Amino acid sequence: MNTNTMIFSPSPHLHTGRTTPGAMRHVLVALIPSVAAALYFFGLPALEVLLVSIAACVATEWLITRYMLRRPSTIADCSAVLTGVLLALNLPANLPLWMVVAGSVMAIGIAKMAFGGLGCNIFNPALVGRVFLLISFPVAMTSWPLPSAGFGDADGQTGATLLSRISEGAVDPATVDSLQLFLGNIGGSMGEVSALAILIGFVYLLTVRVIKWHIPVAIAVGLVAVDLLAGYPPVVDLLSGGLLLGAVFMATDYVTSPMTSRGMLLYGVLIGIITASIRRWGAYPEGMSFAILIMNGATPLINRYIRPQRFSPRRKEVPA
Amino acid sequence: MKHTFRKGGIHPDAHKTASRRILFQPLPLTAWLPLSQHIGAPSVPVVKKGDKVVRGQLIAENSSFVSAGLHAPISGTVSSIEPVVMPSGKPAQAIIIKASDEEHASDEAARAAYWDTMIPNVTDRTLSESLTSEEIVKRILGAGIVGLGGATFPSHVKLSLKPGIKAEILILNGCECEPYLMCDDALMCTWPARIVEGVELMMKATGIPKAVIALEDNKPEAAKALRDALDPAYDISVMTLRTKYPQGGEKQLVEAVTGRRIASGALPLSVGAIVNNVATAFAVWQAVATGQPLIERVVTVTGDIPAEQQCNYMTAIGTPLSELPFTLPEECRAIVGGPMMGRSAVRLDAPVMKGTSGLTLLKGKGRRQPQPCVRCGACVDACPMGLEPYLLSTYGRLRMFDEARQADVADCLECGACSWSCPSSRPILDYIRIAKQRSRK
Structure with a gap:
């Protein structure tokens, strides 16, 4: 019996097989429809912003780990790529590229x-x-290219978003065409225009169990409640x-959102x-x-005060 | 909708690929018998070096109430009483018995004859009616029976209710929620009637009118076999639970079956329940009906080994693990018990003990390099006790033991659901164990 090949390790000896980079990749897959919608509505400028944002985020992380921290690079965990994509989707497609780089470095x-x-x-x-x-x-950051579906009609028109026009009193929210809003044929940041794609x-994220429903649904509930009032x-x-x-x-980001389901509901x-x-x-x-x-800032506080409900009622007199 | 426990839990791949057959592992020529195979005080030898012993003879007696006796699994000569190596690599005082070839041959013949009488599933219902409760407990005590699910708590203690204490329900744990392991499944499929009779004896011993045999819905054959073996004269039912780990945890099981939650630090008796393993019920039947003490048990050999080697073996206590028939994979972890809560062994010359439910051989190092915690909350969702594993683990790592105690670290049952579910492969449970041990008052 050769005992040299036996490895000692504490239990549990099995693992789910899920990994953090795997979760990041799932989120990237889930963003494909939104990225596609952005490219469809805003054309080539959107692609430029997207690629510059990803490249700048990854490069910033690599340079910092390599030359400031002198640690092994962490870009393989896909989180910098994800940040790059999310940042790009939050920007207007016609933003000057040097501003995209500045935002990525920040x-x-x-x-x-x-x-x-x-x-x-945090x-x-x-x-x-x-x-x-x-x-x-x-x-x-607030002059948005109007969507020009199909890459053809790049006449460089810009305008305010629906929300700012409503805010200025130029549009009555009751007359807005919800279907166009849903499909995304409106002005806005690259990724936010198409509700359908999102x-x-x-x-997809719910199906692969990367996120739970709590935060997005709670956000909708909170928003609708105020709207009704x-x-x-x-x-x-x-x-x-x-x-x-x-x-x-964005709100479902693991790191900056609460740990418990009840905390997530409050946060949302x-x-x-x-x-x-x-x-x-x-x-x-x-x-x-x-x-x-x-609410990111309030998350540590939520984690501290919204604890999971314990299985056991608190200690009582034990009949023995 | 089938019942299960409500909070947390995980669904690891079952890997229940071993055969449901029980083969007979040949008796060893040398048996190593540690004096502490149970929870409680170690037993005290009643034999000395050079003594002749016969199979089934008491060789060490229980030293206090919470303790269990030990019997010779083979006939032979006591060659020494000295520390031997446990699977963990630590030494422990043990009695070593060596058999001659003649003794070995006659033991094997007697053993074959004994098990032949067990095979026919003819039940003798008069048995439990003819014995008093005290007599049943006395025989269980005399047979050195301990909880065979892994906790190895002496059974006579659990089944001796103090005067005035009433329990309402006897729960038989046949969940076997650990992946890979199949020893209880095999036992339930092979001798269902004997298990049911053991349950009847336990009901008689404790005066509990109602019993539930609980198993998970991944064992339909065992459930059917048990249902077919039930006697309408007794209020025993078979309950199929929705498969979820750790269903076999005592608190989880009591909740799944009765809906009642046991308070922190309390026993199942506090909600009127007593929990025993189905294998323990079988051992009780053996002891009371046939007089055979606990000298052998079913051990599953499974894991990353050829399919034909994945099987259950009726194995004498004291048999070295290495005598079980398997080929050790290259670079593997040899886990005594199941892969979720079992301990990985450093030595396979260590013996099978009363609590040894299986040997799971898993290829590879198993653990990945830990990554930073991304606070995803998977461990919080997985924890069946409603704890915050990420926080307790951090307390353990930073040696903040008072804070860990205040965050109820003592409730942790060390099921490992947190470490299993962590996408960053962090050793959550390792640090929680430290916090749990060091924060104990």
């Missing part, structure tokens, strides 16, 4: 790596990148702006309420990014 360099890398960041990196750009370059991704059409609110993209892909409802409140009564026409970032 997202990976400051929001993620400065906090300690994957798993240690705020969603892609959203930090987006908000950084929004505050620094408000004009470039919902396909949502169904404010007398605003909830369907238009749900389908417009970054709400769906944020609810499905509050994101919905904050978003609707900013949209109705705030200075910005769009509030999703801020709402998610605010």
Whole structure:
């Protein structure tokens, strides 16, 4: 009996086989419809923004691990690629590419790596990148190319999003064509325009069990609740702006969202309420990014106070 | 909708590929018998070096109430009483018996005759009626029976209810929720009537009017065999539960069957239940009806070995694991028990003990390189006790044992669902074990 080949290890000796890079890849797959919709509606500029964003995010992470931290590279875990895609989908397709690079460096360099890398960041990196750009370059970040489906009609038209036009009083939300909103034939960030594409991704993520339903559904509930109180059409609110993209892909980010199902529900409802409140009564026409970032900050607190319900009732007198 | 426990749980691949047959592993020529094969005080030898012993003879007696006796699984001579190596590599005091060829041959003949009488499934229902409760418990005590599901708690203790304490339900654990293992399944399929009679004896011993044999819905053959063996004179039912790990955990099983949750640190008796393994019921029947003490048990040999080697063996306690018929894969983990809660062995010359349900041989190192925690919450969702494994694990790693205690680390049953489900392959349970041990008051 040769005992040299026996390996000692503590239990459990089996593993689910799921991996974190695997989860990241599932999210990337789930984003394919949204990316396709962005390319369809916005054409070549969208592809440029997407590729530059991915390249800049991955390069930033690689440079920081290689030359500042002097650690093995972590780009193989796919999380930088995912941040790149998500950031691009949160930008207008005609944003100058150097701004895309600046946003990527902010997202990976400051929001993620400065906090300690994957798993240690408090705020969603892609959203930090987006908000950084929004505050620094408000004009470039809020002039959106109008969708020109089919790559042909690239006449360089730009305009405000539906939400800002409603906010300015130029459009009555009650007259908005919900079907066009649902399909994505509207102005907006690359990834947020097509609700249909996002919902396909949502169904995929639920099917492969990478995310749970709690956060996106709770966000919708919170938003609709405020809309009903404010007398605003909830369907238009749900389908417009970054709400769906944020609810499905940004707010569900593992690292920056709560650990328990009940915590997720609270987190989601509050994101919905904050978003609707900013949209109705705030200075910005769009509030999703801020709402998610605010609740990212509240997540450690939620984890501390919303504990899972224990199996056992607390210790009682034991009859022996 | 079938019942199961409500909180957490996981669905690892079952890998229940071993045969349901029970083959007879030849008796060893040398048996190694550690004095501590159960929870409680080690037993005390009543034989000394050079003594002749016969198969079934008491060789060590229980030293206190929570303890169990030990019997000779083979006839032979006590060659020494000295520390021997356990599967973990640690030494433990043990009695070593060596048999001559003649003794071995006559033992094998007697053993074959004994099991031949067991094969016909003719039931003798008069048995449990003719014995008093005290007599049944006395025979269980005298046979050195312990819980055969793995916890090895002395059975006579569990079945001796203090005066005034009433239990309402006797639950027989046939879940075998561990992947790979099939020893209980095989036993239920092979001798269902004997198990049912063992249950009847346990009911008589404890005065509990109602019993439920609980198994998972991945064992339809065993469920049918048991149902066919039931006697309408007794309130025994077979309950099929929705398969989920760790259903065989005592608290999970009591909840799945009765809907009641046992308080932290309390016993099943606090909600009126007593839980025993089906293999224990079989051992009780053997002891009470045939007089054979616990000297052999069913061991599953399974894992990444050829299909024809994956089988169950009726094995004498004290048989070295290496005598079981298997070819050790290159670079493997040899796990005593199932792959979720079993311990990996460093030595295969260690013996089969009362709690040894199987030997699972798994290829490869098993563990991946841990990645950073991404706070996905998979461990929280998996934990059947409603704990926060990620947090307890961090407390263990940072030696924050007071905080771990306040976060109810003592509730952890070490089922490993957290480590299993972690996509970052973090050794969650390893650190929780440290926190659990060090935070104990």
